[in-house]
Amino acid sequence: TKNCRITLLPGDGIGPEIMAVAVDVLNVVGKRFDISFDFQTALIGGAAIDETGEPLPAATLDTCRNSDAVLLAAIGGYKWDSLPSDKRPEAGLLGLRAGLELFANLRPAKIIPQLIDASSLKREVVEGVDIMVVRELTGGIYFGKPKGIFATETGERRGVNTMVYNESEIDRIGRVAFETAQKRGKKLCSVDKANVLDVSQLWREKMTKLGSEYPEIELSHLYVDNAAMQLVRAPKQFDTIVTGNLFGDILSDAAAMLTGSIGMLPSASLGSSGPGVYEPVHGSAPDIAGQDKANPLAQVLSAAMMLRYGLDQPDAADLIENGVLQVLQQGDRTGDIMSPGMNLLGCRAMGDALIQI
């Protein structure tokens, strides 16, 4: 028996509902593959604020550090939107990324054939789209200093953030990206704004240099504005994309939306050692929380990514991923991906359908 300590961070909104489904699925898969999961649940986001006053209590970070992997659901909600920014649910997420040094965020945007009609793009444009966005997650303008709102000499205020990357930060995310591309289509597109930003010039220089160590990878560069256009125009041209924290935030969401079913997309955030965090791309959907309406499949697929990237259990991951395709194939749908003639299920029932398979 393989023992795995997993920290569960259900968070806010629909988080607890979709997490419950993922746990059930993991337990079933664990039995099949002789993996025993030791689950610890901890507080983050709004739930943590309500209970402790902090979006990321020290105890949560400790629990995460002492586990093999962290499964996160979703954080945030209207309730906490008026708090100062360092006390908001989002600060908990940023603190978790920084605290675990999760510098590499992998965001797949893959068309699921059964759901292709949900895309706002034409079928022939998105058919077969399979993009992996590798986003730098602990640097750039998200963490750069100076930052703040300052008084100026003229009495008016000035808001400031700093986009900064060191050579070593670029190198380590670059290596993850090249190695990711290696296991995929062997094409890597680095996205920057080197025609305007100095930090992007360093980024492009380092990526180009790294490219010479990976001669079998076809490296290209795009400016971020052009990348946004190309994702809309012809997304099939992309295989793996690597970019900084802010550009990655924007482009991975745009890429996710090409699929038309953001309720289906998982992500992984990885460091160089220590546990990774696995979470759906979608948010906490406070408007449908507690109503058994949420789609648990992105959470379940995040658990599959955890098995694949964090626990070295590719067969268990395959089983889950195939199971998800099968429930879709037999016509089961939650509300967000419903279409005429399909079976509308709640969150819980979708989990049960999956376990049946």
Add this chain to the structure above:
Amino acid sequence: TKNCRITLLPGDGIGPEIMAVAVDVLNVVGKRFDISFDFQTALIGGAAIDETGEPLPAATLDTCRNSDAVLLAAIGGYKWDSLPSDKRPEAGLLGLRAGLELFANLRPAKIIPQLIDASSLKREVVEGVDIMVVRELTGGIYFGKPKGIFATETGERRGVNTMVYNESEIDRIGRVAFETAQKRGKKLCSVDKANVLDVSQLWREKMTKLGSEYPEIELSHLYVDNAAMQLVRAPKQFDTIVTGNLFGDILSDAAAMLTGSIGMLPSASLGSSGPGVYEPVHGSAPDIAGQDKANPLAQVLSAAMMLRYGLDQPDAADLIENGVLQVLQQGDRTGDIMSPGMNLLGCRAMGDALIQI
């Protein structure tokens, strides 16, 4: 007779070809409306680098300052891509924006019914899309200091750029945006990343405050990642968008691409006084330069925007815009917008077709 001094900046690539068409069209329209154009041609971008070593010679900025409006075609090309960034064609464009204090960039993304099939999005998703992106153009991370590539104590280099906005900068672009929305659908969406960036918190605070001065405008806020998703998912929800320099660069290009015909889109860059700059959204297309293949219509529509916003000649602008719709209606197409059964024309012939109308 109304006299208008116009500086022409043909620039690089297809620039001179499409500019020639726009000048012909302006001369014809001028006769009709009793406007006499006094055209001065000046150097910018790669063409200026080749002749003077500078992407924006002082003489060019002087000529622009002494005119009523500036019509720009396109800059840049592979030839100058290896120059240091402050000597590249792009630096000429940024210098022109800064030199003329063109803080407001208006970028319409409007579906042209005759070309709707060119969009990569489904017809029902893009039918009727009519978005105006108001992008701040002389501030933010494009111009913020400190900027550069610096040596650190550990010997590795660090790239730095600074995203900065003063209250007054936010106010003045905000006013342009509210007033633009007033003349359109009375809906304004302000885009920022206030859940992470301090500069965005100030942006959101000021926009919200300004909103109370425009009670008839429906103001909303979106985070930039969500805005990118919403543009792909359901672009019809947008009327006017206001955002900073970098987010505007990315989102206006994504919005433009929704239409499927970026060769048709004009833009205007305006200051609080002095001449504005009018230019197509597309680039210099060096691969087809000099082959009479370029689509001159975005340049022609930029001339129409110049008549409308810079020279107070809305009737002349209407005439041009209707003329463009008419040539499309009669089936005339350049290569970039060609579809089966239409008449394929070169750049020059497209201009002639337009003048015939």
